[in-house]
Every structure is written in structure tokens, then in C-alpha cells.
Amino acid sequence: MKLNRLIGILLTLSIMASCVCVSRISATADGETTFTVKAPDGEPTVLTVSAPTTVKVGDSFEITLKWSDYAFIKGDYPGYPSCFVADFSFDTRYVTFKTPCDTCVTLEEATIPWIDACNYGGGNDLGGVEATDKSKPNMQNVSLSLVSADEDDGVKKTYTVKIKYKAVYAGVATFQWNFAEFADLCFEHYSVFDLSDRSFDIIVEDGNGESDGLGDVNGDGYVDSLDAALVLKYDVKLASFDESQISAGDVNGDGGANSLDAALILRYDANLINSFR
Numbered sequence: 001m002k003l004n005r006l007i008g009i010l011l012t013l014s015i016m017a018s019c020v021c022v023s024r025i026s027a028t029a030d031g032e033t034t035f036t037v038k039a040p041d042g043e044p045t046v047l048t049v050s051a052p053t054t055v056k057v058g059d060s061f062e063i064t065l066k067w068s069d070y071a072f073i074k075g076d077y078p079g080y081p082s083c084f085v086a087d088f089s090f091d092t093r094y095v096t097f098k099t100p101c102d103t104c105v106t107l108e109e110a111t112i113p114w115i116d117a118c119n120y121g122g123g124n125d126l127g128g129v130e131a132t133d134k135s136k137p138n139m140q141n142v143s144l145s146l147v148s149a150d151e152d153d154g155v156k157k158t159y160t161v162k163i164k165y166k167a168v169y170a171g172v173a174t175f176q177w178n179f180a181e182f183a184d185l186c187f188e189h190y191s192v193f194d195l196s197d198r199s200f201d202i203i204v205e206d207g208n209g210e211s212d213g214l215g216d217v218n219g220d221g222y223v224d225s226l227d228a229a230l231v232l233k234y235d236v237k238l239a240s241f242d243e244s245q246i247s248a249g250d251v252n253g254d255g256g257a258n259s260l261d262a263a264l265i266l267r268y269d270a271n272l273i274n275s276f277r
Helices: 002-017 225-235 243-249 259-269
Strands: 032-038 046-052 054-056 060-070 081-091 095-097 105-108 115-119 139-149 157-167 171-184 189-194 198-205
Touching: 032 198, 046 171, 046 198, 060 171, 081 157, 105 139, 139 171, 225 243, 225 259
Parallel strands: 054 198
Antiparallel strands: 032 046, 046 060, 060 157, 081 139, 081 171, 095 157, 105 157, 115 139, 171 189, 171 198
């Protein structure tokens, strides 16, 4: 019965999400998009969601959800799980999960492990595959969850959930939030946050997102056909490279910069591949 009650709450919030006007969240001066929501029914818990405003193609980045002043309660239900759920949609033309969602979501500050991360809304691959048709939005709805045995220390503290993404294509990636929840005591104690009026964009810019400058041979901040042309000139002894340029040009990791690397750079520039290794 308690599980059915929880499912009913989640379905109600999902219906609400389709009926409420969405408000855009503006970026802050420090390059982050942040919004804060108080828990309903007088609960002291506050949820803060934070994300970068701008990333580059190839970048890895995180969206964080922080619950402050939440105390898990020990009950008479040994072995029953505490549960975290976040339900939202995002445009997979521009960003995807960095890894399958069973490994891309983590919870910090817990006293015991939280495990079995999954997307009960559609399988672990949903949200992890880049949309190939860039001409129309491809909003993937996911419901990420984590569970553990009862987190029972009873101390109010902040719990941080981190969701890892990768930027794959230049454009404006929209995130539409539906709800987020913490639950324990076999679902008798929970904080459900209705986020159905919250939405923000992450701008994905062209340019080299590789953290080590891989592919950016000329150092202009982009990986494109100019870099491929330089690698080809170097390969036929028409240009000289210093050590850093050789390292940047060796995108396939075989120890040198040559025509094979130039071909990979051209494929990257044409958005036929998302990374080199």
C-alpha cells in the first residue's frame, strides 16, 4: 500500500508538469544557473539545483541537487529502502549522460552506500544516446533513482546528488524539471518537490572541449579543418611542430601526428564523432 501511495504521488506530479506554465531560470553572474525550492507541508528541507550556464562540445559537466536539513528517520522496517528520485527531461541533441545512468548519478554525505542507480522511466540507455536528427527537439524524459537500506542516523544535514553529462553538439540544451524526492521510513516520511514550473537552458558552444587540448593543433580554441590541414602538412614535412603540437595532433594515441589523426579531426569537425578516444 505504501508503495502504491508513492507511485500515486509521482503520477500526480507528472500530470501537474503537463499543466503548469514553465518559468525560465536566469543565470547568475558567476556562470551558474541555480534555483531553490522549499519543501511542502512545513518541512524544513530546501532543495537547490545548480548547473553550468555554458559548456563546450566535448566537455564533461555536472548538475547538482542539494537537500539541506534533511534527517532520515529510523523506523521499524529493517531492510526497507530509503529512496531518491529526480524526474526531468533534457534535449539529447546537445547533451547526453556521460555514462549509462546506472553509473552517472551519485549521492554524497551518506553514512552508508546508496546503490542501484537506474532510470525506472525507460531503461539505463535512455538519455545516454545522442539524437542524430538535429532539426527538431528530442526531449528525453528520465526518472533517476538511488536506493539504500534505511539511512538512520537521524541527523539533519545536506545531501548532494550529482548527475554527470557530456556536451556533444553545439546549441541550446533545454532542461525541464518535473519533481524531485527523498523518501525513507518505508515511504512514510518523504519530501517531494514539485519542480514542474522550473526550466533552464545550458548553452553548448562550438570549440575544443577536450580538457587536454586534444586536436587543437593551432591553439585557437577550436578543433576544425584548419587543425587537420596543419597535421597533414606536418606529416609530409611541410610544417614543424613543437612537442605540445605533436601531443595535440596525436588524437588516436599512436605516438605521432599523421594523416590518420587528420582524418579523425575532420570527422570531429563534421560532428561524425564526439570524442577521439
